[in-house]
Amino acid sequence: MSQNVPRVMFAAASSGCGKTTVTCAVLQALKNRGLDCISFKCGPDYIDPMFHSRVVGVRSTTLDAFF
Numbered sequence: 672m673s674q675n676v677p678r679v680m681f682a683a684a685s686s687g688c689g690k691t692t693v694t695c696a697v698l699q700a701l702k703n704r705g706l707d708c709i710s711f712k713c714g715p716d717y718i719d720p721m722f723h724s725r726v727v728g729v730r731s732t733t734l735d736a737f738f
Contacts, residue, residue, distance in 0.1 A: 681693055698723060711733065712731065712733045713733060713734045717733065719731075
């Protein structure tokens with residue numbers, strides 16, 4: 672069963688570029704518009720999912736085990 676679910680990915684060349692800040696801002700904007708969203712993180716930083724979860728109100732996780 673295939674679902675048409677909109678997705679967006681934020682990436683940058685290095686750490687400290689503002690990916691987490693932009694992600695949290697976009698998640699909050701989507702939430703403010705009444706949209707349900709969830710976030711995932713890839714990479715060694717395990718603090719970002721905590722920030723994402725705080726914004727969207729649901730558990731966020733890393734995709735490392737998936738990949």
